[in-house]
Amino acid sequence: ELFERIAAEICAHASAVKRVHLYRDGEPLLDKRLAQRILRLKRGGVGEVGISTNGQLLDEKRGLAILQAGLDEIILSIDSVYPNVYSKIRVGLDWATVTENAKRFFRLRDGLRSSCRIRVRMIRQELNEPEWYHGRFQAEWLPHISGKDTVEYRDIHNWGGQLDGFKPIAPADTTKPCIFLWSSMVIFADGSV
Numbered sequence: 001e002l003f004e005r006i007a008a009e010i011c012a013h014a015s016a017v018k019r020v021h022l023y024r025d026g027e028p029l030l031d032k033r034l035a036q037r038i039l040r041l042k043r044g045g046v047g048e049v050g051i052s053t054n055g056q057l058l059d060e061k062r063g064l065a066i067l068q069a070g071l072d073e074i075i076l077s078i079d080s081v082y083p084n085v086y087s088k089i090r091v092g093l094d095w096a097t098v099t100e101n102a103k104r105f106f107r108l109r110d111g112l113r114s115s116c117r118i119r120v121r122m123i124r125q126e127l128n129e130p131e132w133y134h135g136r137f138q139a140e141w142l143p144h145i146s147g148k149d150t151v152e153y154r155d156i157h158n159w160g161g162q163l164d165g166f167k168p169i170a171p172a173d174t175t176k177p178c179i180f181l182w183s184s185m186v187i188f189a190d191g192s193v
Contacts, residue, residue, distance in 0.1 A: 002190075003033075003040075006187055006191070010041065010044070010046060011040075011041065011045055014044060014045035014046050014047070015045070017046055019046070019048035019072075019073075020046050020048070020050075021049075021050045022038065022050070022051050023051050023053070024186050024188065025188075027053060027054060027057065028051045028052070028053060029053050029056075029057035029062055034062075034065075035062075035065035035068070038071050039070060042069065042070035047072075049070065049071060049072050050071065050072055050074065051071065051074055051075070052074070053074065053076065053077065054090060054093055055076050055077070055097075055099075056093045056101070058102065058104075060104060060108065063101075063104065063108045064108060067108060067109055067112050067114045067116055068112070071114075071116050072116060072117065073116065074105070074116060074119070076102045076105070076118065076119065077121050077123065078098060078099065078102060078122065078141075079122050079123050079125075079128055080095070080122070080137075081140045082095075082131070083095040085128055086098075089123075102120065102144075105118070110146070117149060118145065118149045118150075119149065119150045119151075120149075121152050121153065121154060122153040123153070123155075124153040124154065124155050124156065125169050126167065126169060129169060132153050137151070137153075138151050156168070156169055
């Protein structure tokens with residue numbers, strides 16, 4: 001009921017909403033109603049609906065469901081091409097499952113002729129930094145992309161100094177204000193903003 005109320009409010013103003021991303025502080029593929037939520041927003045006129053996932057649960061059934069619902073963008077967070085490095089970064093996830101799921105999703109998307117944009121993203125940090133600099137990560141994923149797809153990285157950060165003992169990969173840019181205050185709204189599952 002809460003999601004429907006929020007979706008109705010968003011859809012009533014769909015022309016002013018640039019995009020809706022159905023994730024924040026969690027794995028969206030754990031939501032058994034994710035495909036229905038995507039479809040609800042798309043039918044309500046929202047121009048772009050996206051998710052970010054670690055890919056562990058992106059099996060064929062879920063992949064087909066979200067593509068057929070009209071997903072516009074998916075960020076596949078894959079932090080290494082090496083199983084031993086990956087397991088140190090993404091504790092509890094299986095590298096082989098994640099990479100196969102990601103590659104299958106490309107094939108499903110292409111087979112359905114979906115316009116869903118796929119962004120393969122590395123969270124660059126001390127353990128995987130050499131993979132990016134030496135081009136190994138790009139060499140693994142660039143053959144799969146097309147059109148508007150990207151292979152990219154974001155440097156690890158600590159959300160404004162919240163983590164003790166944090167070791168950044170690059171100096172933080174503290175000269176620019178946070179634009180999210182004027183461009184984004186996060187609504188949590190309990191409805192709080």
